[in-house]
Amino acid sequence: MTGSFEPDPARILSAAFFARPTATVARELLGKVLASRAGGVFTAGVIVETEAYLGSDDPGSHAATRGVTARNRVMYGPPGCAYVYLTYGNHHMLNLVTEGQGVAGAVLVRAIEPVSGLEVMEARRAGRADSELTNGPGKLASALGIDLGHTGVTLGGEIAVYDAAGVDDDRVGASGRIGLSAGHDLPLRFYLTDNRYVSRGRTGPRSPGRAVGGQMRGTA
DNA sequence: GTTCCGATTTTCT
DNA sequence: GAAAATCGGAACA
Numbered sequence: 117m118t119g120s121f122e123p124d125p126a127r128i129l130s131a132a133f134f135a136r137p138t139a140t141v142a143r144e145l146l147g148k149v150l151a152s153r154a155g156g157v158f159t160a161g162v163i164v165e166t167e168a169y170l171g172s173d174d175p176g177s178h179a180a181t182r183g184v185t186a187r188n189r190v191m192y193g194p195p196g197c198a199y200v201y202l203t204y205g206n207h208h209m210l211n212l213v214t215e216g217q218g219v220a221g222a223v224l225v226r227a228i229e230p231v232s233g234l235e236v237m238e239a240r241r242a243g244r245a246d247s248e249l250t251n252g253p254g255k256l257a258s259a260l261g262i263d264l265g266h267t268g269v270t271l272g273g274e275i276a277v278y279d280a281a282g283v284d285d286d287r288v289g290a291s292g293r294i295g296l297s298a299g300h301d302l303p304l305r306f307y308l309t310d311n312r313y314v315s316r317g318r319t320g321p322r323s324p325g326r327a328v329g330g331q332m333r334g335t336a
Numbered sequence: 337g338t339t340c341c342g343a344t345t346t347t348c349t
Numbered sequence: 350g351a352a353a354a355t356c357g358g359a360a361c362a
Contacts, residue, residue: 167354182348201346201354202345202346203353203354204355204356205344206344206356209354294355296354
């Protein structure tokens with residue numbers, strides 16, 4: 117743990133990284149560093165869990181069958197932008213737009229491991245600490261100070277993703293996505309199997325049948 | 337330990 | 350008016 121992260125402008129991932137198939141980007145984002153300068157304070161964490169959301173072929177995506185709306189239009193925009201929205205009235209979700217201009221696609225960042233700005237995150241997440249700081253999409257958005265105002269911003273400014281060593285396939289798991297009302301059986305969720313910041317994804321209350329045969333190892 | 341319920345607001349029908 | 354890519358707290362075992 118520890119090891120404060122030092123932001124190096126030369127390592128900021130450009131739009132080219134995101135201008136690829138959404139599932140590929142979701143897998144490769146694992147291990148990269150997500151950073152925010154919201155409020156003038158630098159906070160960052162290693163991405164340990166992501167989910168891919170495609171376009172009209174994906175029933176779980178906001179872009180499914182409805183086409184472009186005021187909310188999801190950013191998903192159709194240029195890659196390398198942030199797509200932020202509010203759900204359940206209180207929680208912001210941070211997505212990174214993928215694919216080319218005109219093609220819907222985004223990767224939801226579900227969990228990160230804090231590496232910089234710990235004190236700020238704890239303050240923003242009053243009462244929480246340790247793995248409860250950022251082990252869920254609504255939690256990490258709160259910890260990084262991300263809100264609706266960041267929708268559509270280009271990555272590299274207030275929000276940025278820094279390159280870092282990739283992770284081996286034997287440390288990556290894949291499973292169905294969490295919390296969806298449809299399309300939760302597609303293996304589009306990627307996570308680090310040995311990281312305690314990964315959200316467990318609710319072992320029971322909601323969704324009757326998710327879990328997709330337990331946890332398939334990402335050797336695919 | 338696990339399971340269930342309510343909050344709160346934006347977006348879309 | 351209803352649903353939503355969730356979270357945190359309360360209740361029960």
